[in-house]
Amino acid sequence: MTTMQRDVLIGIDAGTSVIKAVGFDLSGRQLGAASVPNRYATGARGAATQDMARTWDDCAAALRALADHIPDLAARTAALSVTGQGDGTWLVGDDGPVGDAWLWLDARAAPTVTRLGQDRARFEATGTGLNTCQQGAQMAHMDAHHPDLLDRARVALHCKDWLYLNLTGIRATDPSEASFTFGNFRTRAYDDTVIHALGLNHRRGLLPPIIDGTQVTHPLTADAAAATGLLAGTPVSLGYVDMVMTALGAGVLGGAGDVACSTVGSTGVHLRAVSADRVHLNDQGTGYVICLPVPGVVTQVQTNMAATLNLDWVLGLAAGILSDMGQPVTLRDLVARLDGWLGQAAPGQILYHPYISDAGERGPFVDAGARAGFTGLSAGHRYPDLVRAVAEGLGLAMRDCYAAMGPLPSELRLTGGAARSPALRAILSAALNAPVRVSDRDEAGAAGAAMMAAVAIGAYPDMNACIAEWVTPLLRDPEAPDPYLAATYARLFPTFAAARNALPPIWNALASARAPLPGETHDT
Secondary structure (H helix, E strand, O other): OOOOOOOEEEEEEEOOOEEEEEEEEOOOOEEEEEEEEOOOEEOHHHOEEEOHHHHHHHHHHHHHHHOOOOOOHHHHEEEEEEEEOOOOEEEEEOOEEOOOEEOOOOOOOHHHHHHHOOOHHHHHHHOOOOOOOOHHHHHHHHHHHOHHHHHHOOEEEOHHHHHHHHHHOOOOEOHHHHHHHHEEOOOOEEOHHHHHHOOOHHHHHHOOOEOOOOOOOEEOOHHHHHHHOOOOOOEEEEOOOHHHHHHHHHOOOOOOOOEEEEEEOOOEEEEEEEEHHHOOOOOOOOOEEEEOOOOOEEEEEEEEOOOHHHHHHHHHHHHHHHHHOOOOOOHHHHHOOHHHHHHHOOOOOOEEEOOOOOOOEOOOOOEOOOOOEEEOOOOOOOHHHHHHHHHHHHHHHHHHHHHOOOOOOOEEEEEOHHHHOHHHHHHHHHHHOOOEEEEOOOOHHHHHHHHHHHHHOOOOOOHHHHHHHHOHHHEOOOEOOOHHHHHHHHHHHHHHHHHHHHOHHHHHHHHHHHOOOOOOOOOO
């Protein structure tokens, strides 16, 4: 009897709304994928929570479903790795989860962020501005207002760490989330200065050990094997946080020059890979520094709270009007017309600040009151002009983020929904005055995780060798920026930035005007 070759690597990507399990061969070719919707609940004071047990059940279901797409999956799986949504707080006690997880979307810690302020020593260590998304802020808020949650916990995990615990029985986290939350990106270890700044010295025992999934694996437990349909003992690698796994799979590393990678989907995530000694920490104390699974290399990150959500909004206006007139259309129908509308409008005529999220903005500035708006409308402007202004707002907001990290990049690797539109790619390319390259990789986050497993089991000697086979061949040819557009946006950007800097008092005044008076309630 011959032993079946173990020639499949599985990457698990547990996002906020969907959990994906994706199989790859050892050279990076995607073999199959399965997904299960992931649900979360919202509540008072900005609560956003997720059922931890159900998240594990959904992860196991996605792995079982993957077997329908890849023959003999269990016997062929050489290793699996897991990444997931970042930030948030997933507390585990002696008997399992301590309530539901607080997600990165949870805004309840906002008063605690205000109380703690932007401690510069904490920022210098983590490279990361404090915000309500983060586990450190959320645990500090729990400690002040819900200490029973922390009292009942034995370990504070993130989403991927929770799934890793279910897969392997090991309580651990990775260098990326550990460093930007409680540690130092230079040492990839916990930092006393950071923990003290958060007022959590007495909760330090809740922080799990830090392991690097390119160097350490743990075997799949018998219980996890029964739940997933895989074989007990299969090596499991703990991936880094999903932002850098997606960037790794999409091309943030590899190639000459100052390469950057943006994921422009519902939110916008803008990353550049640099050596840890070349990090540019801005005066405002914003953004993230997130370690990559390569020694001495980190990503600088700025994130827009909303990216293509702005396009969904402006297209939704048209959908609503047509529906009211008895001609209903879907958002998909209107997305198909996007490039046509962008082509009908002249560039650089209207400013749009794309802060459409109810949570405001977090990159490259943090302001929960930030709101979207048009500047420069006149009677001659029509709907295509609004659509173009929104798209250009995404490009200028991207430039704003990269400018906060140092010089603009010399090449942009693009992934996410925006990558599918040639006209939108042209706007983003011109906004940075840099060529754009799109990857043909469908599931970059799962691929990034699987790449860590590939290195961990010795399929590649190091991550650079893996990138050369998994990533570089899938990058399309560069699309050069249009010189006229680039010059237009170079002239427009200082005005965009000046308006953004002038708007906070207006946002605050609007927020006050909207707030109900004492004894008064609003229905909306």
